[in-house]
Amino acid sequence: MCAAPLLFLLVSLAFPAGSQNDPLFSLSHKFLETDSRSARQALAQFADERKAETEGALARLVLGIGDYQEKRYSSATEELARAEKAPELADYAVYYQALALVGANDHASAARLLADFSRRFPSSPLVSAALAQRVESLSLSSHAKEAQSMLATPAPSTAAGWMLLAQVAERAGEPIRAAQAYQRVYYEFPASPQQSAAQAALQALRPKLGSRYPRPTPAQRLGRADALAFAQQYKAARSEYRALAVQLKGQLREQAAARVAECDYNLRANLAAYRALQKLKLTQPEAAAEGLYYLALCARRLKKVEEFTSQVAQLGKQHPNSPWREEALFNAGNYYVLENDAEHYVPYYRAVLENFPTGHNAPAAHWKIAWHAYVARRPDAEQLLKDHIRLFPASAQLTAALYWLGRRTEAEGNPRVARAYYNYLETSYPHAYHTVLARDSLKKMGPVADGPVPPEVSQLLAGIPSAPPPPSQQILREASVFLDRARLLDGLGLADLAQSELRFRAESNGLAYHAGLELAQQAAERGSYHQAIRFLKRYTPGYLSFPLDSMPRRYWELLFPLPWREALENYSRQQELDPYLVAALIRQESEFNPGAVSRARARGLMQILPSTGRRLGRNLGIHRLSANALFIPDTSLKLGTLHLRRVLDQYQGRLELALAGYNAGEHRADKWLSLVSFSDPAEWVENIPFTETRTYVEAVLRNAELYRKLYGG
Structure with a gap:
């Protein structure tokens, strides 16, 4: 067991991995990239010259895998058999040799070759794939019963596993068991690559089995439609639900009928969904609650606000403990947050907490109540912020609660306590957005006399679970x-x-x-x-x-990469922008993927819409700018920095507003600004009603700070 690792370390020292200057690596890359005769001959010659060395066996491995990929199975088998002499990658040589034998239709030899794979290579990542291939090869070489016994336990957990079990059972002469396994693929994994083959196999088995064909359960059939909906294949799911609404009975029938309309809702056919749900007579409690919830959502989208709130109230009367009521209450609160109507949203969020204190919406609902108390300068704000930390220490708003608690206590003349909150953020979450704000607050506070903080503050902070520690740099x-x-x-x-x-x-x-x-x-x-x-x-x-x-x-x-740095800095300077802010924005927009395309069809590094790109291009003297030009990094940087500059100018240099406008559109930022105005930009950011936009603005500002630390000198 010790010899192989030692040999491997010697090999890796002989030619450091990743070095394109090593002859073997250069020859291997050229062969795999071109598959030319000359490249193959050069690599084969290298292997012949070093046939007694590990490098020669590694060259054979590359030749064999390349031949297998090009379906030269006989040559691949020969090369890979010789590649087993490379102990550090022998498992790949054996596995691909088996695949080449399978390609040559020699399943018996492939099964024999893989018989002791797991014993020979217990730590290989190919163990599961080798087992699956051996089972398939056994089943195709008159050993289906042996293959079937290997799949007896445990039950598969993937579509590929059930597909293999079905095929082996069919080859073993057990068509009923095969049909049952194919049905698991068809009904439980309808969005999988194996679904079509499973469907074809079932269609072939049905007439052969006749009355013996296993009838799928109603739950299986509904589960298939649910899985399609979960995969956002709403049109296919709607077709399934529509058929089931006629064929099933009881609660399953009612759920199927309601989910036809839900698919319409998710396809933005709001009026069709609304009318369908209005007509439904749902008597089963869970189906009725689900239908009423979606009817409320349809009413909201159709701007029938009184109906929307009436249906939310109806859910409370008819289905007070249903999870659909929790969702409806939270949704209603969110609706009024968008309108900045605390008189209505606070009661809805409070109802979430009172009726579903452990529900998944409880932390967000509590935060909205606490934040409203803070901005309204209510006397209970400090306690609510403390309660949020105590009740929901894993909340996504934990750092926000700590920061604003510090601000509150600082405003009340308790700088020592405020410093304790700020320092906790610095120590536990050094790169969080609210830590950047806390750092700034500490600078503005100046020196604070040392001394103990109240015990309840220490206890509150001690009750927060520790942040995950950095991983060890040591490696075994x-x-x-x-x-x-x-x-x-x-x-x-x-x-x-x-x-x-x-x-x-x-x-x-x-x-x-x-x-x-x-x-x-x-x-x-x-x-x-x-x-x-x-x-x-x-x-x-x-x-x-x-x-x-x-x-x-x-x-x-x-x-936090900084590719295309020269162009990024040049265009940033031309537009009088902080290049680290631009880098942070790009990281959030596209993660520096020049080929990125958003749901809204924005493109490139800085996610410019084609229409916006054409308008900006004309301003720069670029006529007939194609949409694909936005994938060119230099073009995206040139147009994107100009766009950001203009949005900044539109908001008189107010960075937080400009970032919100860049992400969500200036029309939304204008609306949020008209609803509420803050002298403190951080309060305005906290009040952005779109979670996606709020976290975007926070992330850009947070990451800009990191970019400055890393690259600012």
Whole structure:
């Protein structure tokens, strides 16, 4: 067990993974990218010259995988058999050799080759795939019963697993069991790639089985429609629900009938949904509550406000404990927040808390009440903010509650207590938006005499769960070997396999940080900065609580990249913009993905709409600007900085308003400004009624601070 890791470390020292200057890596990349005869001959010659060395076996691995991908199965089998001499990647050689045998229709040999795969390579990420391939090959080589026994337990949890079980059962001569497994795919995973094949198999089995064909349960049939709706395939779901509303009985029939209209609602056919729900006679409690909830939503969209609130009240009378009532109350509160009508939204949010204190909307409802008390300067504001921290320590508004509690106590002449709240933010959430504000408040406060804070303040802060600590930078020898395997795969030009290897290690070997960092590094080297950001967000989700000096600089540069820096800084200077603010805006808009397209069809790094791009282009003397030109980073930066400058000028340089306008549209920012005016920009941001826009503004301002620290010198 010790020899292989040692050999691998020697190999990795011989040619550092990822180095394009290494002859093997250069030859491998050229072969995989071109598949030309000359490239293949050059790599084969390299393998022949080093046939007694590990590098030669690795060259054979690349030749074999390349041949397999081009369906040269006989050649692939030969090359991959010789590649097994590369111990660090022997599992890939064996697995792809089996795939090549399958491609050549030699399932018996493939099954034999994979028989002891898990014993030989217990830590390989290919173990599950090898098992599935062996089962399939056994079932196709007159060993279906043996294959079936291998799938007896546990029950599959994926569409692919049920599909394999169904196919094996069919080959084993058990059509009823096969039909049942195909039905699991068809009814439980209707949005999966396997769905069409399962449907075709069921259509073929139905006439063969006749009366023995297993009848799907009503719950299965409704579940299929629900799964389609969950996947936002509303038209397909509506068709399923419509058929079920005729065929089913009782509560399931009523739920299907209501969900036909719900699909119309989600397809923005509001009037059709409203009329359909009005006509329904729903007697089953849960179906009736669901239908009434969606009828209320339709009324809201159709601006029938009195009907909307009446239906919310009706839910309270008829279905007081239904989760649909919780949703309706919260929705009603949100409606009046958009109108800045505290007289109405506070009672709705209070009803959420009183009737559903542990519901998933309770933290947000409580925050809205506490925030209203703060801006109204009510005497109970401080207690409500403390209650929010105590009752909902995992709330998304925790840092907001701490900051505004500090502001409240500071205004009341308690700077020492205010400092305690601000310092807690600095220590526990150093990169949060509200910490940026707290830092500014501390500067403005100036020196504060030392001394104890009241015990209740210390107890309140002590009751907050600790933020996740930074991951350890130390890496065990075994983990180092796993990471070097991925680097070697990437260096050989097998980037997809390298990513799969790293994802497997991140999720099954406790290597989330190290594997995530390597994934991000490889993505950034390919120019996929948005993927790098997403990898680190996924595998180190608590990064905003990590002190800057607790992590390597490269980690932060991958999370907050600055590609196209020269152009970004030049265009920012031309428009008299802070380049770090522009970088922060781009990170939030597109994550530095020049090919990004939003739901609204905005494009490129700075997410410019084609119509806006054409207008801005004309101002710069660019005529007939195509929509695809917005994918060009230089063009996006040029137009985007001009657009941001104009929005800033429109709001007299008020940055928070400009960012809200850039994200949600100036018309919405104008409306929010007309509803409520604050002398404190931070209060105005907190009052933005669209959660998406509010978090956007906060994130841009927060990230601009990080960009200044990283790149500002």
